[in-house]
Amino acid sequence: MKMVETTVEVKLKTGLQARQAALFVQEANRYKADIFLQKDDKKVNAKSIMGIMSLAIARGTTVKLIAEGNDENEAIEGLSSFIQKEV
Amino acid sequence: MAQVTTKDVMEKFKLTLVSGHEGIGRHITTSDISRPGLEMAGYFTHYPANRVQLIGRTELSFFEMLPPELRQERMMKLCSQETPAIIISRNMDVPQELIDASNENNVPVLVTSMKTTRFSSRLTNYLESKLAPSTAIHGVLVDVYGIGVLIIGKSGVGKSETALELIKKGHRLVADDCVEIRQEAEDILIGSPPPLLEHLLEIRGIGIINIMTLFGASAVRPYKRITLIVELETWDPNKTYDRLGLDEEKMKIIDTEITKLTIPVRPGRNVSVIIEVAAMNYRLKRIGINPALEFSRRLDEVIAMHDEIDEY
Numbered sequence: 001m002k003m004v005e006t007t008v009e010v011k012l013k014t015g016l017q018a019r020q021a022a023l024f025v026q027e028a029n030r031y032k033a034d035i036f037l038q039k040d041d042k043k044v045n046a047k048s049i050m051g052i053m054s055l056a057i058a059r060g061t062t063v064k065l066i067a068e069g070n071d072e073n074e075a076i077e078g079l080s081s082f083i084q085k086e087v
Numbered sequence: 088m089a090q091v092t093t094k095d096v097m098e099k100f101k102l103t104l105v106s107g108h109e110g111i112g113r114h115i116t117t118s119d120i121s122r123p124g125l126e127m128a129g130y131f132t133h134y135p136a137n138r139v140q141l142i143g144r145t146e147l148s149f150f151e152m153l154p155p156e157l158r159q160e161r162m163m164k165l166c167s168q169e170t171p172a173i174i175i176s177r178n179m180d181v182p183q184e185l186i187d188a189s190n191e192n193n194v195p196v197l198v199t200s201m202k203t204t205r206f207s208s209r210l211t212n213y214l215e216s217k218l219a220p221s222t223a224i225h226g227v228l229v230d231v232y233g234i235g236v237l238i239i240g241k242s243g244v245g246k247s248e249t250a251l252e253l254i255k256k257g258h259r260l261v262a263d264d265c266v267e268i269r270q271e272a273e274d275i276l277i278g279s280p281p282p283l284l285e286h287l288l289e290i291r292g293i294g295i296i297n298i299m300t301l302f303g304a305s306a307v308r309p310y311k312r313i314t315l316i317v318e319l320e321t322w323d324p325n326k327t328y329d330r331l332g333l334d335e336e337k338m339k340i341i342d343t344e345i346t347k348l349t350i351p352v353r354p355g356r357n358v359s360v361i362i363e364v365a366a367m368n369y370r371l372k373r374i375g376i377n378p379a380l381e382f383s384r385r386l387d388e389v390i391a392m393h394d395e396i397d398e399y
Contacts, residue, residue: 029242029243042223043223044223044225044265045225045242045265047225047242048225048242048264048265049264049289050263050264050265050284050287050289050295051223051225051264051265053283053284054265054280054281054283054284056283
Protein backbone atom coordinates (compact mmCIF):
# COMPACT_ATOMS: atom_id res chain seq x y z
CA MET A 1 0.00 0.00 0.00
CA LYS A 2 1.42 3.32 -1.06
CA MET A 3 1.27 6.22 1.34
CA VAL A 4 3.22 9.24 2.40
CA GLU A 5 4.09 10.19 5.93
CA THR A 6 6.09 12.88 7.59
CA THR A 7 6.91 13.95 11.13
CA VAL A 8 6.55 17.62 11.98
CA GLU A 9 6.71 19.85 15.00
CA VAL A 10 3.71 22.06 15.74
CA LYS A 11 4.86 25.68 15.72
CA LEU A 12 1.48 27.43 15.89
CA LYS A 13 1.60 29.74 18.88
CA THR A 14 -1.63 28.46 20.40
CA GLY A 15 -1.13 24.87 19.37
CA LEU A 16 -4.10 23.28 17.66
CA GLN A 17 -6.72 24.99 19.80
CA ALA A 18 -10.35 25.13 18.63
CA ARG A 19 -10.04 27.83 15.95
CA GLN A 20 -6.77 26.54 14.57
CA ALA A 21 -8.14 23.00 14.59
CA ALA A 22 -11.13 24.15 12.55
CA LEU A 23 -8.83 25.79 9.99
CA PHE A 24 -6.62 22.71 9.91
CA VAL A 25 -9.58 20.44 9.24
CA GLN A 26 -10.87 22.84 6.59
CA GLU A 27 -7.48 22.64 4.88
CA ALA A 28 -7.45 18.83 5.17
CA ASN A 29 -10.88 18.62 3.58
CA ARG A 30 -9.57 20.33 0.43
CA TYR A 31 -7.72 17.13 -0.43
CA LYS A 32 -9.21 13.91 -1.70
CA ALA A 33 -6.63 11.68 0.01
CA ASP A 34 -7.31 9.96 3.31
CA ILE A 35 -5.28 11.91 5.84
CA PHE A 36 -4.41 10.95 9.41
CA LEU A 37 -2.70 12.77 12.22
CA GLN A 38 -0.85 10.80 14.84
CA LYS A 39 0.27 11.93 18.27
CA ASP A 40 2.08 9.27 20.32
CA ASP A 41 0.06 6.11 19.72
CA LYS A 42 -3.20 7.93 18.96
CA LYS A 43 -4.14 8.27 15.32
CA VAL A 44 -7.14 10.27 14.16
CA ASN A 45 -8.69 11.27 10.85
CA ALA A 46 -7.38 14.71 9.94
CA LYS A 47 -10.73 15.62 8.38
CA SER A 48 -12.52 15.18 11.68
CA ILE A 49 -12.51 18.29 13.84
CA MET A 50 -13.50 16.47 17.03
CA GLY A 51 -10.80 13.91 16.46
CA ILE A 52 -8.13 16.58 16.04
CA MET A 53 -9.33 18.47 19.11
CA SER A 54 -9.41 15.29 21.20
CA LEU A 55 -5.63 15.09 20.85
CA ALA A 56 -5.21 18.52 22.49
CA ILE A 57 -2.03 19.27 20.59
CA ALA A 58 0.14 21.94 22.18
CA ARG A 59 2.85 24.04 20.58
CA GLY A 60 6.08 22.10 20.35
CA THR A 61 4.44 18.69 20.05
CA THR A 62 5.79 16.40 17.37
CA VAL A 63 3.08 14.82 15.27
CA LYS A 64 3.03 12.48 12.32
CA LEU A 65 1.00 13.23 9.20
CA ILE A 66 -0.03 10.30 7.06
CA ALA A 67 -1.78 10.60 3.70
CA GLU A 68 -2.92 8.10 1.15
CA GLY A 69 -4.58 8.87 -2.17
CA ASN A 70 -4.10 10.75 -5.43
CA ASP A 71 -3.09 14.09 -3.98
CA GLU A 72 -1.22 12.71 -0.96
CA ASN A 73 1.96 14.69 -1.60
CA GLU A 74 0.13 18.01 -1.92
CA ALA A 75 -1.87 17.19 1.20
CA ILE A 76 1.21 16.46 3.31
CA GLU A 77 2.92 19.60 2.02
CA GLY A 78 -0.07 21.88 2.60
CA LEU A 79 -0.86 20.57 6.06
CA SER A 80 2.68 20.43 7.38
CA SER A 81 3.30 24.02 6.28
CA PHE A 82 0.03 24.95 8.04
CA ILE A 83 1.05 23.59 11.42
CA GLN A 84 4.57 24.94 11.06
CA LYS A 85 3.34 28.52 10.64
CA GLU A 86 4.54 30.61 13.54
CA VAL A 87 1.45 32.74 14.09
CA MET B 88 -0.22 -0.66 22.87
CA ALA B 89 -1.24 0.42 26.34
CA GLN B 90 1.37 0.18 29.03
CA VAL B 91 1.12 -0.36 32.73
CA THR B 92 3.99 0.15 35.13
CA THR B 93 4.45 -1.22 38.60
CA LYS B 94 3.91 2.31 39.86
CA ASP B 95 0.39 2.40 38.34
CA VAL B 96 -0.48 -0.82 40.15
CA MET B 97 0.97 0.51 43.40
CA GLU B 98 -1.11 3.67 43.19
CA LYS B 99 -4.28 1.89 42.09
CA PHE B 100 -4.25 -0.70 44.89
CA LYS B 101 -2.55 1.52 47.51
CA LEU B 102 0.32 -0.92 48.01
CA THR B 103 3.26 -0.26 50.31
CA LEU B 104 6.66 -0.30 48.67
CA VAL B 105 9.14 -2.21 50.82
CA SER B 106 12.28 -2.51 48.70
CA GLY B 107 13.65 -2.41 45.17
CA HIS B 108 12.61 1.25 44.79
CA GLU B 109 14.57 1.76 41.60
CA GLY B 110 12.52 -0.76 39.64
CA ILE B 111 9.21 1.01 40.24
CA GLY B 112 9.03 2.08 36.59
CA ARG B 113 9.13 -1.49 35.25
CA HIS B 114 6.51 -2.35 32.66
CA ILE B 115 3.91 -5.04 33.19
CA THR B 116 3.30 -6.67 29.84
CA THR B 117 0.92 -9.48 30.68
CA SER B 118 -2.24 -9.78 32.75
CA ASP B 119 -1.22 -13.25 33.94
CA ILE B 120 -0.22 -13.52 37.56
CA SER B 121 2.20 -16.10 38.92
CA ARG B 122 2.15 -17.62 42.39
CA PRO B 123 5.68 -18.92 42.70
CA GLY B 124 5.06 -21.98 44.88
CA LEU B 125 7.11 -24.46 42.87
CA GLU B 126 9.85 -21.88 42.43
CA MET B 127 10.15 -21.64 46.22
CA ALA B 128 10.73 -25.39 46.17
CA GLY B 129 13.56 -24.91 43.68
CA TYR B 130 11.87 -25.61 40.35
CA PHE B 131 12.72 -22.67 38.08
CA THR B 132 12.64 -24.47 34.69
CA HIS B 133 9.43 -22.77 33.56
CA TYR B 134 9.58 -19.72 35.81
CA PRO B 135 7.29 -17.06 34.21
CA ALA B 136 9.62 -14.20 35.12
CA ASN B 137 7.76 -11.51 33.19
CA ARG B 138 4.60 -11.88 35.31
CA VAL B 139 3.75 -10.18 38.56
CA GLN B 140 4.72 -12.61 41.34
CA LEU B 141 2.15 -12.89 44.08
CA ILE B 142 3.24 -14.49 47.34
CA GLY B 143 0.59 -15.61 49.83
CA ARG B 144 0.60 -17.33 53.17
CA THR B 145 1.21 -20.81 51.70
CA GLU B 146 4.32 -19.79 49.76
CA LEU B 147 5.72 -17.73 52.60
CA SER B 148 5.24 -20.33 55.32
CA PHE B 149 6.91 -22.93 53.10
CA PHE B 150 9.77 -20.54 52.46
CA GLU B 151 10.35 -20.10 56.17
CA MET B 152 10.96 -23.84 56.54
CA LEU B 153 13.93 -23.69 54.15
CA PRO B 154 17.57 -23.60 55.31
CA PRO B 155 19.13 -20.09 55.10
CA GLU B 156 21.51 -20.74 52.16
CA LEU B 157 18.65 -22.02 49.98
CA ARG B 158 16.47 -19.05 50.88
CA GLN B 159 19.04 -16.59 49.63
CA GLU B 160 19.63 -18.49 46.37
CA ARG B 161 15.92 -18.87 45.56
CA MET B 162 15.10 -15.25 46.27
CA MET B 163 17.92 -14.17 43.97
CA LYS B 164 16.44 -16.34 41.21
CA LEU B 165 12.96 -15.00 41.89
CA CYS B 166 14.15 -11.40 41.48
CA SER B 167 15.04 -11.74 37.81
CA GLN B 168 15.79 -8.96 35.35
CA GLU B 169 12.30 -9.21 33.85
CA THR B 170 10.19 -9.50 36.99
CA PRO B 171 7.95 -6.40 37.15
CA ALA B 172 6.96 -6.78 40.80
CA ILE B 173 6.75 -9.14 43.75
CA ILE B 174 3.67 -8.61 45.87
CA ILE B 175 3.07 -10.05 49.32
CA SER B 176 -0.50 -10.33 50.59
CA ARG B 177 -2.16 -10.05 54.02
CA ASN B 178 0.39 -7.45 55.20
CA MET B 179 2.80 -10.25 56.03
CA ASP B 180 6.40 -9.52 56.96
CA VAL B 181 8.80 -9.56 54.02
CA PRO B 182 11.70 -12.00 54.55
CA GLN B 183 15.11 -10.30 54.83
CA GLU B 184 16.49 -12.49 52.00
CA LEU B 185 13.84 -11.10 49.62
CA ILE B 186 14.57 -7.51 50.64
CA ASP B 187 18.29 -8.02 49.98
CA ALA B 188 17.77 -9.78 46.66
CA SER B 189 15.25 -7.21 45.44
CA ASN B 190 17.46 -4.27 46.33
CA GLU B 191 20.33 -5.85 44.47
CA ASN B 192 18.32 -6.51 41.29
CA ASN B 193 15.97 -3.52 41.58
CA VAL B 194 12.79 -5.57 41.62
CA PRO B 195 10.09 -3.70 43.53
CA VAL B 196 8.59 -5.61 46.46
CA LEU B 197 5.16 -4.46 47.56
CA VAL B 198 2.75 -5.38 50.32
CA THR B 199 -1.05 -5.40 50.28
CA SER B 200 -3.48 -5.89 53.15
CA MET B 201 -5.84 -7.91 50.93
CA LYS B 202 -6.09 -11.69 50.93
CA THR B 203 -4.18 -13.44 48.16
CA THR B 204 -7.04 -14.78 46.02
CA ARG B 205 -9.07 -11.61 46.25
CA PHE B 206 -6.10 -9.46 45.32
CA SER B 207 -5.21 -11.82 42.50
CA SER B 208 -8.62 -11.52 40.87
CA ARG B 209 -8.76 -7.76 41.26
CA LEU B 210 -5.30 -7.35 39.80
CA THR B 211 -6.16 -9.62 36.86
CA ASN B 212 -9.27 -7.56 36.09
CA TYR B 213 -7.35 -4.32 36.31
CA LEU B 214 -4.49 -5.52 34.11
CA GLU B 215 -6.81 -7.07 31.56
CA SER B 216 -8.76 -3.88 31.03
CA LYS B 217 -5.58 -1.75 31.00
CA LEU B 218 -3.73 -4.01 28.59
CA ALA B 219 -6.70 -4.58 26.27
CA PRO B 220 -5.82 -3.80 22.64
CA SER B 221 -7.37 -0.51 21.57
CA THR B 222 -7.80 1.69 18.52
CA ALA B 223 -9.61 4.87 17.47
CA ILE B 224 -12.10 5.01 14.63
CA HIS B 225 -13.56 7.94 12.75
CA GLY B 226 -17.29 7.55 13.25
CA VAL B 227 -20.23 8.10 15.56
CA LEU B 228 -21.37 5.61 18.20
CA VAL B 229 -25.04 5.66 19.16
CA ASP B 230 -27.07 3.35 21.37
CA VAL B 231 -30.21 2.54 19.35
CA TYR B 232 -32.76 0.39 21.22
CA GLY B 233 -29.91 -1.03 23.27
CA ILE B 234 -27.81 -1.93 20.22
CA GLY B 235 -24.48 -0.15 19.94
CA VAL B 236 -24.48 1.13 16.36
CA LEU B 237 -21.24 2.53 14.98
CA ILE B 238 -21.94 4.87 12.06
CA ILE B 239 -18.98 5.27 9.74
CA GLY B 240 -18.43 6.90 6.36
CA LYS B 241 -16.51 9.60 4.58
CA SER B 242 -16.25 13.07 6.02
CA GLY B 243 -19.35 15.12 5.22
CA VAL B 244 -21.67 12.19 4.46
CA GLY B 245 -23.92 13.10 7.39
CA LYS B 246 -22.88 10.87 10.28
CA SER B 247 -23.33 13.50 12.98
CA GLU B 248 -26.59 14.77 11.46
CA THR B 249 -27.97 11.23 11.47
CA ALA B 250 -26.87 10.81 15.09
CA LEU B 251 -28.62 14.06 16.02
CA GLU B 252 -31.84 12.82 14.45
CA LEU B 253 -31.52 9.56 16.38
CA ILE B 254 -30.98 11.46 19.64
CA LYS B 255 -34.10 13.53 18.97
CA LYS B 256 -35.98 10.26 18.66
CA GLY B 257 -34.84 9.27 22.14
CA HIS B 258 -31.68 7.26 21.43
CA ARG B 259 -28.36 7.87 23.13
CA LEU B 260 -25.08 9.37 22.01
CA VAL B 261 -21.87 7.68 23.07
CA ALA B 262 -19.20 9.36 20.97
CA ASP B 263 -19.10 11.70 17.98
CA ASP B 264 -16.45 11.83 15.28
CA CYS B 265 -13.79 9.89 17.18
CA VAL B 266 -14.58 6.63 18.94
CA GLU B 267 -12.01 4.94 21.15
CA ILE B 268 -12.46 1.20 20.95
CA ARG B 269 -11.07 -1.40 23.31
CA GLN B 270 -11.31 -5.12 22.88
CA GLU B 271 -12.03 -6.03 26.48
CA ALA B 272 -12.57 -9.71 25.87
CA GLU B 273 -12.76 -12.00 22.87
CA ASP B 274 -15.42 -10.64 20.50
CA ILE B 275 -16.33 -7.78 22.82
CA LEU B 276 -15.59 -4.28 21.57
CA ILE B 277 -16.35 -1.38 23.88
CA GLY B 278 -16.55 2.10 22.38
CA SER B 279 -16.20 5.32 24.35
CA PRO B 280 -15.47 8.97 23.57
CA PRO B 281 -12.06 10.56 24.16
CA PRO B 282 -12.44 12.24 27.61
CA LEU B 283 -12.29 15.74 26.09
CA LEU B 284 -15.20 15.09 23.72
CA GLU B 285 -17.70 13.48 26.07
CA HIS B 286 -21.34 14.56 25.35
CA LEU B 287 -20.29 16.77 22.43
CA LEU B 288 -21.55 16.63 18.86
CA GLU B 289 -20.45 18.74 15.94
CA ILE B 290 -22.96 19.81 13.32
CA ARG B 291 -21.88 21.75 10.26
CA GLY B 292 -23.53 25.14 10.34
CA ILE B 293 -24.19 25.17 14.09
CA GLY B 294 -20.86 24.10 15.52
CA ILE B 295 -20.18 22.13 18.67
CA ILE B 296 -23.22 21.35 20.80
CA ASN B 297 -23.56 19.64 24.16
CA ILE B 298 -26.07 16.81 23.96
CA MET B 299 -26.19 16.34 27.73
CA THR B 300 -27.25 19.92 28.48
CA LEU B 301 -29.54 20.13 25.45
CA PHE B 302 -31.37 16.82 25.79
CA GLY B 303 -30.64 15.67 29.33
CA ALA B 304 -28.89 12.76 30.97
CA SER B 305 -31.06 10.19 29.20
CA ALA B 306 -29.55 11.20 25.83
CA VAL B 307 -25.97 10.15 26.62
CA ARG B 308 -24.01 7.09 27.62
CA PRO B 309 -20.35 6.93 28.71
CA TYR B 310 -19.57 3.68 26.85
CA LYS B 311 -21.32 0.98 24.88
CA ARG B 312 -20.53 -2.39 23.36
CA ILE B 313 -20.44 -2.16 19.56
CA THR B 314 -22.61 -4.78 17.87
CA LEU B 315 -23.50 -3.29 14.51
CA ILE B 316 -21.67 -1.11 12.01
CA VAL B 317 -23.53 1.07 9.53
CA GLU B 318 -21.51 2.59 6.73
CA LEU B 319 -23.07 5.59 5.04
CA GLU B 320 -21.99 6.40 1.51
CA THR B 321 -23.19 8.66 -1.23
CA TRP B 322 -25.45 6.78 -3.61
CA ASP B 323 -23.37 5.30 -6.40
CA PRO B 324 -25.58 4.20 -9.33
CA ASN B 325 -22.88 1.80 -10.52
CA LYS B 326 -22.75 -0.07 -7.24
CA THR B 327 -25.10 -2.86 -6.23
CA TYR B 328 -26.57 -2.56 -2.77
CA ASP B 329 -27.96 -5.41 -0.72
CA ARG B 330 -31.60 -5.89 -1.71
CA LEU B 331 -32.36 -9.07 0.18
CA GLY B 332 -30.49 -9.06 3.49
CA LEU B 333 -29.63 -12.74 3.13
CA ASP B 334 -25.88 -12.32 3.47
CA GLU B 335 -24.10 -10.50 6.24
CA GLU B 336 -21.06 -8.40 5.46
CA LYS B 337 -18.43 -8.25 8.21
CA MET B 338 -15.88 -5.67 9.22
CA LYS B 339 -12.88 -6.44 11.38
CA ILE B 340 -11.90 -4.13 14.24
CA ILE B 341 -8.85 -5.28 16.21
CA ASP B 342 -9.57 -9.06 16.21
CA THR B 343 -13.34 -8.94 16.25
CA GLU B 344 -15.66 -9.31 13.28
CA ILE B 345 -18.75 -7.12 13.41
CA THR B 346 -21.76 -7.18 11.08
CA LYS B 347 -21.68 -4.22 8.70
CA LEU B 348 -24.47 -2.75 6.63
CA THR B 349 -23.80 -0.32 3.81
CA ILE B 350 -26.54 2.26 3.45
CA PRO B 351 -26.57 4.60 0.47
CA VAL B 352 -27.44 8.20 1.26
CA ARG B 353 -29.55 10.21 -1.14
CA PRO B 354 -31.80 13.23 -0.65
CA GLY B 355 -35.18 12.03 0.52
CA ARG B 356 -33.86 8.91 2.21
CA ASN B 357 -34.45 9.15 5.92
CA VAL B 358 -31.26 7.59 7.21
CA SER B 359 -32.13 7.74 10.91
CA VAL B 360 -35.29 5.69 10.41
CA ILE B 361 -33.30 3.20 8.36
CA ILE B 362 -30.77 2.87 11.16
CA GLU B 363 -33.52 2.41 13.75
CA VAL B 364 -35.05 -0.36 11.68
CA ALA B 365 -31.63 -1.90 11.00
CA ALA B 366 -30.99 -2.08 14.75
CA MET B 367 -34.37 -3.64 15.45
CA ASN B 368 -33.96 -6.08 12.57
CA TYR B 369 -30.55 -7.05 13.91
CA ARG B 370 -32.08 -7.77 17.32
CA LEU B 371 -34.79 -9.82 15.66
CA LYS B 372 -32.14 -11.87 13.84
CA ARG B 373 -30.30 -12.52 17.11
CA ILE B 374 -33.58 -13.71 18.66
CA GLY B 375 -33.90 -16.11 15.73
CA ILE B 376 -36.32 -14.40 13.39
CA ASN B 377 -34.83 -13.75 9.99
CA PRO B 378 -37.46 -12.33 7.62
CA ALA B 379 -35.19 -12.48 4.55
CA LEU B 380 -34.37 -16.14 5.15
CA GLU B 381 -38.01 -17.03 5.87
CA PHE B 382 -39.22 -15.28 2.76
CA SER B 383 -36.58 -16.98 0.63
CA ARG B 384 -37.64 -20.37 2.03
CA ARG B 385 -41.28 -19.64 1.22
CA LEU B 386 -40.36 -18.60 -2.29
CA ASP B 387 -38.38 -21.82 -2.76
CA GLU B 388 -41.39 -23.84 -1.61
CA VAL B 389 -43.73 -22.12 -4.05
CA ILE B 390 -41.27 -22.59 -6.91
CA ALA B 391 -40.87 -26.25 -6.02
CA MET B 392 -44.68 -26.65 -5.97
CA HIS B 393 -44.95 -25.17 -9.47
CA ASP B 394 -42.30 -27.59 -10.65
CA GLU B 395 -44.35 -30.51 -9.37
CA ILE B 396 -47.50 -29.25 -11.13
CA ASP B 397 -45.56 -28.89 -14.38
CA GLU B 398 -44.51 -32.51 -14.22
CA TYR B 399 -48.11 -33.76 -14.43
